[in-house]
Amino acid sequence: MAMTPESDMSDLAIAARATLQPISRIAAAAGICEEAVEPYGKYKAKIDPALLDSSAPMGKVVLVSGMSPTPAGEGKSTMVVGLGDALAAAGTKTMIALREPSVGPSFGMKGGATGGGQSQVLPMDEINLHFTGDFHAITSANNLLMALIDNHLQQGNALGIDPRRITFKRVMDMNDRSLRNIVIGLGGPADGMPRDAGFEITAASEVMAVFCLATGLADLRARLGRMTLGYTYAKEPVTVDDLGAAGAMTLLLKDALKPNLVQSIGGTPALIHGGPFANIAHGCNSAIATNTARTLADVVVTEAGFGTDLGAEKFMDIKARYAECPPATVVVVATIRALKMHGGLPKDQLDQQNTEAVNAGLANLARHVGIVRKFGVEPVIGVNRFTADTEAELQVVTQWAAANGIACAVADVWGQGGAGAQELARVVLRAIEAPNNFAPLYALELPVEQKILMLVQEIYGGAGVDYSPRAKLMLEQIHANGWEDLPVCIAKTQYSFSDDPQLLGSAEGFTLQIREIIPKTGAGFIVAITGALTTMPGLPKLPAAMHMDVDEQGNAVGLS
Template sequence: MATTPGTHLSDLEIAARTVLKPIAEIAASAGIPEDALEPYGRYKAKVDPALLSAKNTKRGRVVLVSGMSPTPAGEGKTTMVVGLADALAASGTKTMIALREPSVGPSFGMKGGATGGGQSQVLPMDDINLHFTGDFHAITSANNLLMAMVDNHLHHGNKLGIDPRRITFKRVMDMNDRSLRTVVIGLGGPTDGVPRETGFEITAASEVMAVFCLATDLADLRKRLGKMTIGYSYTKEPVTVDDLGAAGALTLLLKGAIKPNLVQSIAGTPAFIHGGPFANIAHGCNSAIATNTARSLADVVVTEAGFGADLGAEKFMDIKARFADCAPNAVVITTTIRALKMHGGVSLEDLGEENLEAVRVGLPNLARHVEIIKKFGIPPVIGINQFTLDTANELKIVTDWAAENGIECATADVWGQGGAGAGELATAVLRALDSPTNFTHLYDLEQSIEEKLLSLVRDVYGGEGVDYSPKALRMLEQIHSNGWDHLPVCVAKTQYSFSDDPQSLGAPTGFRLQIRELIPKTGAGFIVAITGVLTTMPGLPQVPAALRMDVDQAGKAVGLS
């Protein structure tokens, strides 16, 4: 495999110049037999876990890559995952990557793409960033079939007595479209359904997506889909998908999508890309099936959880690891000098100038993420994602601080050099994998929802307490009466701050988390707590990334990054 190096090239140009191996070769290198491989063209395929050897009892160790609170400067967590995995593979460790699928909405909105960058990418990047193998379409279709069946049930007599005002499920689409957050349907007349107020969410926020990513096999998928609560009856009793009789049809739509997607990094490291819930409005991890399938094939699986340790990593530990038995053996916290300076008060436009004091002022944000990971019984490794304009003095402040506090820390040039730039980090991670850990969850499931949320606010976010809106308090009563207290909590909040105020950077204290709404996701198996002004249907920015995207005369993508 070869690529033309050169930091002046864009991510898309680097990807386009890479000579990929046929996916059958990648599968063979991972130990995947031919009959388990379902090719989607030459460079991507689905893998059927049921056709892997039943004698393979390997349980590879998990390296979770998290990060500090993200900034508009970008931290490059996915880039770090790929570069680190390539470095581990180059060291002789049998390694696989496990990542989420990008959502089309953010790709055309602010993000521009989500397959890593520079020499640390998973490919083919344009396919992965767009329709890929159709998993998001299948999830969207399953969700919307369910809603069509709900409204059809209302139209044909409503035998279950569903209260149209208390339907909690919404339709979804994989696009940022704020105009669809609140809509009224069924306005055409008696033949056009029952009028009611509803709305759309982005596909990544759907409970179907969460179920898809937490299911351990096809049978578990069907069971979880059936347990989803779609709303409440006139007598305020929960109504489930099983009550409606729709679980089988939803499973049928998802039976192919549930198989993990196999691709490769620029360096040829096998990678599963599967599932894509956001970490600020869902649990933010790739599918449990992909992670555990990778563990059955590799000695080390490098995966990630969205945004910072307060969001994706916490949910990986307290939600995904509970259901999928995939607790991490090591955790890397990705940081950048640029992000530290932004948390230290520097504007985006001035990040290219050396500012040692701003780096020091930004360190408390990184320090709190370190402490969060330690609370789960895992000493983290700090990975500094190096940018071209970082100075030696700025980098030294971080490495000296880490040394003084007994924290493993390594600088990695994964964008410019790929795995070759992450050798020091890979060595630190291997040491961490061989070190003892004492993994524990942050809270016990027997605790009440109020106790779990208070624990998160005080022990993870650094806040003082929790305030509930009247609507959230009413939902708490319903949670108690339905016996849902035993479920973990999934806080939906801004990724930019430990608080629910996106402008409160650094390491704020003394704040109270504002819980606006509580939504039981009984199929996924958690309670979503929506905070502040967060929405489950994002909007496009003033200048969307879509404006720079096109195809050239050969039909190749232009403008993806």
């Protein structure tokens, strides 16, 4: 971020100073007919895609990903918004498409997910909190399913569901580690069947993943019905359709499925919709929002969570495959701070100039450039500039990129918004006009083990895979049930190419340890879990919530 009078202001304070346009004006400028707009107050609206003209040519997708994240932060969402504003200012009809923030991480460690500085989507406080209620609807649909499952057990269990093999959990949109493992049904025969259970965070629910991959209401209902909720005593899978719950779940989700329209500080229309985890799930905004944006704009700037080895890979192998929204180019976000950390510099020394550490960290960035090229797409490096970055450090990156034939531009999107990303916008426009030979990494008909091995070797740079006994048993069940033709979603740490978060830089030659495999038959992928990942995060020692409040006028305080 540049040294500006606002460089010492919080994101919330900058957002509060912005002048928002009525959402009806944003919709009209985007070419959305009045009949398709369902306002939620002055500055938010639901959009009904069924009422839009779908005959126009589909716009091109610019996917924003990044190098391996670090605790220093890389600012991908900020880059998405700044780049979107820059493209719009250059005369390109542009829309932004982002995930909705999850309340749990917002009040935990992350603090929010609407961009930062002059590159934010607004109203940031409302988007970061309850927004239009989509997360509540997904939570309710998931928990309705759980109530129906436990009621089925109580009322005689005609399906023969084994209570020990129920694979779904209840969810809530809050970090609460004490709910990871619980026992329910205590108190006597009238209070249900006692069994081990637990909670996941809403963003990790398969209902969320289904919601974000569905292409419409009919597809949503079909995917919900295909979800495997558990197994019988004979180890046969039981689906939501077997239970008869898909219709009621769809009823709870029908309004939430409509994308949400907001605006950036620069006035660029933005669709904010859906929010699956980027390691347990595919980490992208909804397919319906991305493709709705493509019917309205020539260029859609969207984001995939974490680095190219996680979010971008899943965008291309899962989302682009199902939703037919291939990227025209991928912007790999890099920061001098992250390069220094991957180059071996401790976090407390990141504000000191160190060109040697920057140079050493380029090995990590080079790996991410190579990953994008594996999919037949030529990447662009976007260097997200921070105040402490020096010209000498920035030149290390730009000169390296030029020497290796990689398009690259430095952008000051936090401090200047779209004005700070003009050069990046020019580079991106050239990239999306270049030839593109996009293809997923693997064919779906390959065995699951081969798909996993390809990801480990081709994307992560590992040598092989080691399966736990539990994972091996699940592989046998996948083969027996005919689920082999699903894509694979590997859940691993975002901080390293390996499953060890301490192994920074350009790790290679390792063996990936897979401890659990979970078929997500509704979402349409197989999750392979590595390391100590959890689907219900805990709060840090000092949660972000401890700094939040409201003032006398009811305005948010301390939300970042």
